[in-house]
Amino acid sequence: MEELLSKIAHCVEFGKVDKTAPYPPDMKGQEGADELTKQAIEQGIPAETILKEALVIGMDKVGVKFSEKKIFIPQMLMSAKAMNAAIEHLKPFFQSGEVKRKGKFIIATVQGDLHDIGKNLVKMSIEGAGWEVIDLGVDVKAEKVIASIEQNPGAIVGLSALLTTTMANMKNSVADIKAKYPESIVMVGGAPVSQGFCNEIGADFYAPDPQAAVAFLKAK
Amino acid sequence: MVTGILFETDCKNKLIVANRENVLKLLGYTDIVDEHVKELVIDLIQLSKANINPWGGFVLKQINKVVVPEGKIYIDDLFFEVNKTIAAQLRKAEYLAFFICTIGNSIERTSKEYLSKGDLLEGYIFDLIGSESAENLAEVVHQEVMEYAQSGGLQISNRYSPGYCNWDVSEQFKLFSLFPSEQIKIKLTDSALMNPIKSVSGIIGIGRDLKFKPYSCKLCSDEKCIYRNKK
Ligand code: B1M
Secondary structure (H helix, E strand, O other): HHHHHHHHHHHHHHHHOOOOOOOOHOOOOOOOOHHHHHHHHHHOHHHHHHHHHHHHHHHHHHHHHHHHOOHHHHHHHHHHHHHHHHHHHHHHHHHHHOOOOOOOEEEEEEEEOOOOOHHHHHHHHHHHHOEEEOHHHOOEEEHHHHHHHHHHHOOOOOOOOOOHHHHHHHHHHHHHHHOOOOOEEOOOOOOOOOOHHHHHHHOEEEOHHHHHHHHHOOOO | OHHHHOOOOOOOOOOOOHHHHHHHHHOOOOOOOHHHHHHHHHHHHHHHHHOOEEEHHHHHHHHHHHHHHEEEEEEEEEEEOOHHHHHHOOOOEEEEEEEEEEEHHHHHOOOHHHHHHHOHHHHHHHHHHHHHHHHHHHHHHHHHHHHHHHHOOEEEEEOOOOOOOOHHHHHHHHHOOOOHHHHHHOOOOOOEEEEEEOEEEEEEEEEOOOOOOOHHHHHHOOOOOOOOOOO
C-alpha cells in the first residue's frame, strides 16, 4: 500500500497524468496518477488515505518547490492536472460523505470584473490542498456569494479583482457579506489588491498568490 | 494633422501573434527551458494565429495645454488627469493620438475551453499568448501613429495607458467618449473594463520637439507585475 501511495504522490509531484501523457519525458509510457489511483481504490485503500497520504503530499512538495523557485508555473499546472485526474476517482467518495475534505472555499471574481485566469489558478491550488472549491465564476454580485454561504455554512470566501475600478465592488461585496454573516472569513486577491486595501475594507486575509492562499487555509 | 476622426489601423497584415521567447519568459524560464513546454508553446502559438482578429484605431486631438504640476492635459472641453509623471513626458506634445485596439475574444474563449477541460497548462499558455499579442497589436498601432506623424514632419512619444503610472483607469470613460461607438470593436463596461479582455487603450504624444523615451519599470510601483524588468 505504502509503495502505491508514494508512486501516486510522485506522479502528482512530477505531473504525470496518465499512461499516454508524454510529460514528464523521463516517465514516458509509465502509469500515471489516473491509473494508479484507480488501482489503489480497487485494492481497497481508503479514499481518505489516498487523498491525504498521496495527493496532498505530492501537491505540498510542488508548492514548496515553486516557492523556492525550483520549478515554474508549467510544472505546477501539470501537477494540478495529475491531481485532478486522481481526484476524479475520489469524487464518488466525496459525494457519499465517506471522505471529508478539509473544508469548503467559495471563490468568485467580483461584480463588474471579467478576469478569470488568476482566479482559476487560485482555485486549482486550493483544490490541490484538499479543499472543496465552489467556483461562482466572474462578474459575481455579493448576493450570489451570500446565497452560496447560505448553502455552504462555514465556507471560507475568496474574492478576486484585477482593476482598481472593480476593487470598489470588492469593498462593497465584503461589506455586504460581513453584514449578513459577520463571522464569515473573506480572503481577497488580484493584481492591484494590497494588504493595505484588505485592511481598509475589513477583509480577513490578503493573498498575493495562490501559495499564500493555501498557507492561510492550512493554518485554519 | 486631421483631428477628430477615427483612423482604423491596418493590422491584418502585420505580425501580431506572440513570440516564443516572450511567452517562455512569462512562464518563468530564463535560460534553461523545459523542452516539452517549449514545443507546446510553439504549437499553441501556431494554433493561435487563426484565433487573432485584430482591430485597432486612433483619433487625433489638438492639445490646448499640458499642466505638469496639475498632472493634467486639456483637450476640447475635456481634461485628462494623467498624473505628473505622464504629463511631464508629454510636456512638449502638440497633439495626442488616442488609441484603442483588441485581438478579439477568440483566444480568451479557447483558453477557457482548455481550462474547463482540465488542460490547465494549455489554457494558461493561450492566455499569455493573448496578452502578448494584445501588446504587440498596441505596438502596431503605435507604429501607424508614428508613420502618420512623420508624414507631417512630427515626432511621437512613447504610449501611456489609463490604469498605469497612477493614471486612474476610470479615465477610460473620457478616452472612449472620443471614439464613435458604432465604429469601434471594443465595449467599455460600467466598471471601465474593456470587452474583449485582450484589449489595450492609451495615448501617444505628437509634436515637433517630442522625444521617444523608452518605458521604464521605475515609473511604475507594481512590484509584483509579471512583466517587471522582463523586457
Ligand atoms: C481569493 O484570493 C485570491 C488570492 C490570490 C489571487 C486572487 C484571489 N486573484 C488573483 N490572485 C493572485 O493569484 C493569481 C495567480 O498567481 C494572480 O492572478 P493575476 O490575474 O494577477 O495573474 C494572472 C495569472 C497573470 N497576470 C495577468 O494576466 C495580468 C498581468 C499584467 C501585466 C497585465 C496584462 C498581461 C494585460 N493587461 Co493589464 N495587466 C496588468 C498585470 C500586471 C501584473 N500585476 O502582473 C494589470 C492587471 N493591467 C492593468 C491595466 C490598467 C490594464 N491592463 C490592460 C490590458 C492588458 C493586456 C491586454 C495587455 C494584458 C492582458 C489582460 C488580461 N487580464 O488578460 C487594460 C485593461 C484591459 C481591459 N480588458 O479592460 C488596462 C486598463 C490598460 C489599458 N488602458 O489598456 C493594471 C490594473 C490595475 C488598475 N490600475 O486598475 C495592472 C495591475 C497593471 C499595473 N501595474 O497597473 C494573483 O493576482
